[in-house]
Amino acid sequence: MARAHWGCCPWLVLLCGTSWSPNDPGFFSRLLACAWGHTKPVDLGGQDVRNCSTNPPYLPVTVVNTTMSLTALRQQMQTQNLSAYIIPGTDAHMNEYIGQHDERRAWITGFTGSAGTAVVTMKKAAVWTDSRYWTQAERQMDCNWELHKEVGTTPIVTWLLTEIPAGGRVGFDPFLLSIDTWESYDLALQGSNRQLVSITTNLVDLVWGSERPPVPNQPIYALQEAFTGSTWQEKVSGVRSQMQKHQKVPTAVLLSALEETAWLFNLRASDIPYNPFFYSYTLLTDSSIRLFANKSRFSSETLSYLNSSCTGPMCVQIEDYSQVRDSIQAYSLGDVRIWIGTSYTMYGIYEMIPKEKLVTDTYSPVMMTKAVKNSKEQALLKASHVRDAVAVIRYLVWLEKNVPKGTVDEFSGAEIVDKFRGEEQFSSGPSFETISASGLNAALAHYSPTKELNRKLSSDEMYLLDSGGQYWDGTTDITRTVHWGTPSAFQKEAYTRVLIGNIDLSRLIFPAATSGRMVEAFARRALWDAGLNYGHGTGHGIGNFLCVHEWPVGFQSNNIAMAKGMFTSIEPGYYKDGEFGIRLEDVALVVEAKTKYPGSYLTFEVVSFVPYDRNLIDVSLLSPEHLQYLNRYYQTIREKVGPELQRRQLLEEFEWLQQHTEPLAARAPDTASWASVLVVSTLAILGWSV
Amino acid sequence: MARAHWGCCPWLVLLCGTSWSPNDPGFFSRLLACAWGHTKPVDLGGQDVRNCSTNPPYLPVTVVNTTMSLTALRQQMQTQNLSAYIIPGTDAHMNEYIGQHDERRAWITGFTGSAGTAVVTMKKAAVWTDSRYWTQAERQMDCNWELHKEVGTTPIVTWLLTEIPAGGRVGFDPFLLSIDTWESYDLALQGSNRQLVSITTNLVDLVWGSERPPVPNQPIYALQEAFTGSTWQEKVSGVRSQMQKHQKVPTAVLLSALEETAWLFNLRASDIPYNPFFYSYTLLTDSSIRLFANKSRFSSETLSYLNSSCTGPMCVQIEDYSQVRDSIQAYSLGDVRIWIGTSYTMYGIYEMIPKEKLVTDTYSPVMMTKAVKNSKEQALLKASHVRDAVAVIRYLVWLEKNVPKGTVDEFSGAEIVDKFRGEEQFSSGPSFETISASGLNAALAHYSPTKELNRKLSSDEMYLLDSGGQYWDGTTDITRTVHWGTPSAFQKEAYTRVLIGNIDLSRLIFPAATSGRMVEAFARRALWDAGLNYGHGTGHGIGNFLCVHEWPVGFQSNNIAMAKGMFTSIEPGYYKDGEFGIRLEDVALVVEAKTKYPGSYLTFEVVSFVPYDRNLIDVSLLSPEHLQYLNRYYQTIREKVGPELQRRQLLEEFEWLQQHTEPLAARAPDTASWASVLVVSTLAILGWSV
Secondary structure (H helix, E strand, C coil): CCCCCCCCCCCCCHHHHCCCCCCCHHHHHHHHCCCCCCCCCCCCCCCCCCCCCCCCCECCCCCCCCCHHHHHHHHHHHHHHCEEEEECCCCHHHHCCCHHHHHHHHHHHCCCCCCEEEECCCCEEEEEHHHHHHHHHHHEEECCCEEECCCCHHHHHHHHHHCCCCCCCCEEEECEHHHHHHHHHHHHHCCCCEEEEEECCHHHHHHHHHHCCCCCCCEEECCHHHHHHCCCHHHHHHHHHHHHHHCCCCCEECCCCHHHHHHHCCCEEHHHHHHHECCEEEEEECCCCCEEECCCHHHHHHHHHHHCCCCCCCCCCEEEEHHHHHHHHHHCCCCCCCEEEECCCHHHHHHHCCCCHHEEEECCCHHHHHHHCCHHHHHHHHHHHHHHHHHHHHHHHHHHHHHHCCCEEHHHHHHHHHHHHEEEEEEEECCCCEEEHHHHHHHHHCCCCCCCCCCEEEEEEEEEEEEEHHHHHHHHCEEEEEEEECCHHHHHHHHHHHHHHHHHHHHCCCCCCHHHHHHHHCCCCHHHCCCCCCCCCCCCEECCCCCCCEEEECEEEEEEEECCEEEEECCCEEEECCCCCEEEEEEEEEEEEEEEECCEEEEEEEECCCCHHHHCCCHHHHHHHHHHHHEEEEEEEEHHHHHHHHCCCCHHHHHHHHCCCCCCCCCCCHHHHHHHHHHCCCCCCCCCCC | CCCCCCCCCCCHHHHHHHHHHCCCEEEEEEEHCCCCCCCCCCCCCCCCCECCCCCEEEECCEEEEHHHHHHHHHHHHHHHHCCCCEEECCCCCCCCCCCCCHHHHHHHCCCCCCCCCCEECCEEEEEEEHHHHHHHHHHHHCCCCEEECCCHHHHHHHHHHHHHHCCCCCECCCCCEEEEHHHHHHHHCCCCEEEEEEECCCCHHHHHHHHHCCCCCCEEEECHHHHHCCCCHHHHHHHHHHHHHCCCCCCCEEEHHHHHHHHHCCCCCEECCCCCCCCEEEEEEEEEEEEEHHHHHECHHHHHHHCCCCCCCCEEEEEEEEHHHHHHHHHHHHCEEEEEHHHHCCCHHCCCHHHHHHHEEEECCHHHHHHHHCHHHHHHHHHHHHHHHHHHHHHHHHHHHHHCCCCCHHHHHHHHHHHHCCCCCCCCCCCECCEEEEEEHHHCCCCCCCCCCCCCCCCCCCCEEEEEECCCEEEEEEEEEECCCCCCHHHHHHHHHHHHHHHHHHHHCEEEEEEEHHHHHHHHHHHHHHCCCCCCCCCEECCCCCCCCCCEEECCCCCCECCCCCCCEEECEECCCEEEEEEEEEEEEECCCCCCCCEEEEEEECCCCCCCCCCCCCHCCHHHHHHHHHHHHHHHHHHHHHHHHHHHHHHHHHHHHHCCCCCCCCCCCCCCHHHHHHHHHHHHHCCCCC
8 A cells, every 4th residue: 555545546535435335434434544645644633723713713823824815816716707616636637646836725725635625706715625634624724714524526516506696607627627527517517507617727826826836847768678568669559559449440549647658658757756757648649649748858868769850650749738738629620539548537638629539438548558567567567576575674674673772763764664775776766655653553544654743663562664666667565564572462363364365365366357346355354254344445556667556457446357467456454543553565466377177367476575474473363275375475585585685695684584484384273163173174184083 | 046137127238248348258158147038048059040141031930020010110100200219128117027018129020039129210120139149039030120249229329320311310118218228329329410209109019009918907916914024104104204314305206116116015916927016106205105007906905905095195096007207297397306216217207307306316215225124024034935945845855756767857847846836835926937957958047948848857967946936925036956866076076166155155244335246256266266157146136025136135236235134145156068057046134243353244144945965065175164154054954944844744855854954074175285284283283293
């Protein structure tokens, strides 16, 4: 997992909601765990929140005064003859992490939570957000803003209908509403005599003015061939071949997600935190390639790598990022059909293409192709995981020595593991903000320590580390939970049940093209059996130096079916509020399974290579199959990571690895009934008559 | 299962399709197995199909000459100025089984398959159906009809666009298109300059004339109070209370599914094969109750039971079935909001209600309430299953004696089990056409024997019986597979893996409100493990003297979440083409589970009480937990059915039951590795040092 939610997309709150009913009492706590945000944790215990009912209102120091900016925004609204203006928290590419210059909702409201929508009318201003952020919003917003403790477009529209007069115009930036979100606003407003008005100039930006942080401008660079699965020319040909085979024979594909353009051209940059992308669109037609980005950011070598000086079908013409709408509009005049993935396309693009010229799928062909790694990409991702295991093992060894000294806290620990990763070959920083959580903090869904707010690591507490790295060859994500002292029986039981869940799903054999949603309960069964569970998803796709949460692979209902060559995390957990948190996360490759009878079956091959904590495993809960699986996995870790540790002269770590991967032996089961049947069985094996 | 598909609804072909991609090579075979039709099986091996490419065409005797009826239909179309007319295979209530007078598509085309849509233009006529029916269609249709081997509205609209001129009008009967189907036609035709035209007088009926079978006219009767969970007054009050609690406070609920009206008023009849319903609608408002049905079918006692002579909020006003549209239109003029379940409402009702007066959910409150049985309904359903077990056990004992004589065939066997059921108290006939299939026939998805076409039962073959009864207290559905001779090792393995699947799902503990889709793979895991699987769903809801396939409970993606008090079948299977078929189906009640740690968890309580075939169980494949579960289940069967057999003096059957429910003992596992770990474990138990 990571602190952020499953997938590079702000629609996650909705996604999570689809699997549970909002009427369900547990809905919000699960939503919380499902759509883990990326903001700083807020101490919910504090009373340091605004009170708008006193005169004058009480405002804590954390509040931002928004009176002037609201006045300025309303002037802009008046110019456009708007009764209301919608300010979503998204950017134009459905990015999981948002650049500072895109934090419009945070800037105008003061509220910095990762999820929430603001709406301003001429008289009122309001924010809608989910339960994770209610306290934070009360600490950050001044009394210009109402807080609505709801999510989705329906409550916003209900409010709008009471706040703005009939005939009123509701403005929005079409690049900040996904097609789906726009449709739900449009549907809800139908017949209400209120009009949705698309305004391409963002009104908040106009008010923000020179204070707005600049758009990133670091170089955009090409990956070395050693780190790519195919050349960009091969990828372009592959997409064009899919266009020709498509029933509707589209003449072009439009790519809106930044990872799509980055993948297609094997280009990277650092515009987005943790994601090596750059602001861009691509219009790939049957006879041309247009890359919309800031041309000045390409070196002459990169321009030449892209054949950008020609105009043929294998030449990448670079057009300015801001030209994408006009360019699509011009292209749409012809006899064309433009193929888009609706999940990652914003209304601002969609509205430019006449309906009859649109070819829509949920995901673009690039998104679908990228999900299945070819053999070189598989080898690259695996190699990055071996080096990543070295960094994590170094950290675990370091913790074993230093935690007893009482000198390690969650934040300094996170710095160490980030440093160890940084020392690995091809490192390009963490793939998300490291979750380093001790004791009760590990039970908080969106916890990461800060320099100021953190907890000391101790041999008396469990410690959860969820972290990952970006490497030129691959992106990693792994979670281990450890205890250096004497865990309670319940901690061991819970840990072992989480481990069984991880094993049961990892070793599952299932038919090709099974959806993850159909099998994810195998990761929960051992917990359910005892009345335990976890409130988040079970895994997500991962990229080759791309997103750590790479859609559309995973175990959610809207993920695509599993196929050979996909990578997904497998990460059951258990969280005891106020006490501890457990999560065991591995990345696994989907591979063909050999079955007794012939058929097209798949299973998982785990490529994360760090042993689990023996101190927390209750062997008596494991079946013979679990033990066999675990010991085989440990053997694989020895074979993959052992030589690497030796080569690097990390002999202490090598010793540690040998100890922690010693085969586990079966112990007596707990329950008498199981034992008695077992005895009968074994006596039968031994040839005794019973 | 049953021969018909999961659920009382013709949309099933689409439902099944959602879980698999049509691009998947196995899609159609699975679709076939998923949406098992209700028509007579057709011998696909025969070459007795039409040949329209010769001159004159070759037409087998099974073909129906449709020239005259088509000419008459086109005259009707001309009167309405139509370029095309759509003839779906559905009726006006989404019934699983269709009355003869509703078989319009079968009558006009000659093709009697349970799925398929016909479209007639002034020059051409065509049928779209899925692979189950391609041969059948070629045997039954004359050369007036094109056969299109596709399903869904898209290929129909694509064809229409080439066949009818711009400006053309496409007529349809609004009572034969569901809201969803209408929307997909409407969407596909948008911008095409072809218009969908709703015509309430069915044009096929006009042509059919006096030849059309009459609408059923048997009495509509009230269930005795002993067989109802609540009075109709209590149910009406319950629905009204849900109306008041609903966010949008609807003023009325409109019920379109026949089972909804039957359930609400505790009324039954026999209009539909296997389903004890009558053609009806109900408009339940906050101050009145209107039941649309043929008034002459109610006795004076039933009219008095319904308080039909008054007009207050607890009086049922009976209006004629044909008045429903006008009555809804009149009601819609007021300040009202009408609540409908979109899944069971046809466009003919939907189009009468102004959009702003509609309150839509997927299922009506009656459908949702009916899904959860109260304690009396649970007791009634359980009691019917005890008597049903007596009938099935009598049949299994009878088979054991008679099959070796060589005098039993699939059809005569089916007659015997139907007869035994008929002798049970409160019997009201079978709940679907009995599937009685020997040897290779059991591998055919939609097989039922006929008097003319059937196979002899033999001790050398497996035999599959899937059957159920309608009783005044409950509806039953059970499948058992048996072998009276020496099954092959593979047959035993497959049977045992199916049994393990049944047990693994039946004993699963899962959180309240989990959807069936999330857990149904537990019924498949043991098969998957060996490269085996089955191509149909894993279970469906069941009613109290209502539908044998009662939506919306079940394990499909569009079923609602599991809740305490629901009943579902659990029915994994395995089918070896050309050899044999296995299915083990039980009905189970969803109950609260007691877990080690407190929480809201559910599990299943199986209420089908017929033992599995010991001759087919390979005990070495069962885990200690499986054996424990099985032996506990057998103990329950003894306790529930034993006394009933004794009371009825069915002593031979009682003896048989005792033998077949003897506890099973563990045997040596097959695999050496499992055995070795087991030995270590047990030696540890025995206190030996290892």
